[in-house]
Amino acid sequence: MSNTRPSTAIKHQVMRSLKWVALGKIVTQVLRWAITFWVIRILSPVDYGVVAMSAVLSGFFIIILSSLFTASIIQRKDLNQVVLKQMFGAIILSHSAFFLIQYGLAEPVAAYYQSNTVSEVLKINAWCFLFLAFEVIPAALLAKNMEFKQVSLIAATSNIIAAIVTLVMAYSDFGLWSLVYGELLNNVLRCILTFLTKPTLFFPSFRTDQIRGMLRFGILLSVLSMLFYVFTNxxxxxxxxxxxxxxxxxxxxxxxxxxxxxxxxMPLLRQVAFPAYAQIQDQGTLIAKYVLKVQRLCIGFTLPIFWGLASVIDVVIPLLLGDKWQGAIIPTAIMLIIMPLRFSEELFGPALKSLRRVKHMLINLCIMIAVMFVSINIGARFGATGLAFAWLCAYPLGYMLVAWRNSRILSTPFNLLIKCFIPPVLAGAGMLCMVYLVKSISFHNLALNLIVQIAVGGLSYLALINMLDKNSVKEALALVRNKGN
Structure with a gap:
């Protein structure tokens, strides 16, 4: 098989998909961010603390189920109705089981956190599993066919409606329940719209003879997702x-x-990248080429976003969230500094998954968990700032270890991967210096301060990156115009 199609047809398909997913994200998130910040101003740190503690278990179960079936459906080339019927049966059984498990664990988890409200939140969230069972196959088929226009419209509709309902409930003094019911509504709406867009009009089969290989692959991915969830939560x-x-x-x-x-x-890239890599899974050289290209372009694009936000977070939080959240400024700034590394590490996932290197990914996560567990146990004793410093101190070490392992599997020289960071880091450091110099010129209006600092930071980064890595800038522009290789 020649490389012509992956370098032309697939590239154009990927770019079209990215544009649709990006458009849907931008339209949705502009409104949702505005509403989210509005809600945060209304609610208290205690409300968010209780919801965050409750989400540890419910999010853990959701991520297991999302990995168990979706990737297997996307990766399998010879799908037929018999296979889909058997998958549907397995999906119904597993989602029903997790509904019962979460409902039963609600009280013990509440006892661990010493909060009865956690139990009530978990029992309400458990109902999501029964709705999500009817979304899995339609959503996987939409992703497999790269029909991201429909996916974007569904996500935009459900997110916007749920965000508005959350805001109305927060204003009506529902407290943390505005977050709980808003998320439940989001899941229900997304399931209904996805099913209507790509209906699975057949009865489930509870046999497994046609899907055992898919289930084995899905179980490995679920174990990977469980470990990843442990790592991030x-x-x-x-x-x-x-x-x-x-x-x-x-x-x-x-x-x-x-x-x-x-x-x-990241979901935007992962949503498009895995189906794209799956189509060229037998062409290792081409995958290696695209892995380095994606790393180089994404680091250059995301680092100024994270570091730029870190440089103005002392203005952003009081302006958008209010003075009661001042204590979150330092932890947020610290976490933003290491985010480019977390972003880069996750970029390896779609390529490794397309090559079925799940065991390799499991070892990577075990390394990360071991490194971070010790650091988090120490940092948590010093409050929110200590917890953030735990990530800053330990994550770079874990990243270097797993990135080196990934570069060997993907045949991407480790030194070339490290070189991807040098121009953005230097340009980002210059950007931080310029923003902090500008902070000495303070206006009475917080919004004006923010605009000036963002403008100076953005222009500084663009000028510096163009001096340090002009070729990558040209490559990024060509890719946006859909003319890159």
Whole structure:
């Protein structure tokens, strides 16, 4: 098979898909961010602390189920109705089981956190599993066929409606329940719209003879997702035991703000990248080429976003969230500094998954968990700032270890990967210096301060990156115009 199609047809398909997903994200997130910040101003750190503690278990179960079936359906080339019927049966059984498990564990988890409200939240969230069972196959088929226009419209509709309902409930003094019911509504609406767009009009089969290989692959991915969830949530789980709800609420909001750019950009890339890599899974050289290219372009694009936000977070939080969230400024800034590394590490996932290197990914996660567990247990004893410093001190070490392992598997020289960071880091450091110099010129209006600092930071980064890595700038522009290779 020649490389012509991957370098032309697939590239154009990927770019079209990215544009649709990006458009849907931008339209949705502009409104949702505005509403989210509005809601944060209304609610208290305790409200967010309780929801964050409850989300540790419910989010853990959701991520297991999302990995168990979707990737297997996307990767399998010879799908037929018999296979889909058997998958549907397995999906119904597993989602029903997790509904019962979460409902039963609600009381013990509440006892661990010493909060009866956690139990009530978990029992309400459990109902999501029964709705999500009817979304899995339609959503996987939409992704497999790269029909991201429909996916974007569904996500935009459900997110916007749920965000508006959350705001109305917050204003009506529902407190943390506005967050709980808003998320439940989002899931229900997304399931209904996805099913109507790509209906699975057949009865489930509870046999497994045609899907055993898919289930084995899905189980491995679920184990991987479980470990990843432990890795990304053990800070709240450990901190929730050692810190007060208000402290964990400050940290949770800081983490939410720090992760916001990654949560909006990474799913966009992952959603398109895995089906694209799956189509060229037998062409290792081409995958290696695209892995380096994606790393280089994404680091150059995301680092100024994270570091730029870190440089102005002392203005952003008081302006958007209010003075009661001042305690989240330092933890947020610290977390934002390491976000480019977290973003880069996750970029390896779609390529490794397309090559079925799940065991390799499992070892990577075990390394990360071991490194971070010790650091988090120490940092959590010093409040929200200590918890953030735990990430800053330990994550770079874990990243270097797993990036070196990934470069060997993907045949991407480790020194070339490290070189991807040098121009953006230098340009980013210059940007930080310029922003902090501008902070000495203070206006009485916070919004004006923010605009000036963003303008200076953005122009500084663009000028410096163009001096340090002009070729990557030209490559990025060519890719946007759909003329790159």
């Amino acid at each position: 053990m800070d709240v789980a450990i901190g929730g035991r050692l810190m007060t709800p208000a402290e964990i609420g400050l940290y949770a909001i800081g983490l939410q703000v720090a992760l916001t750019p990654q949560k909006k950009i």
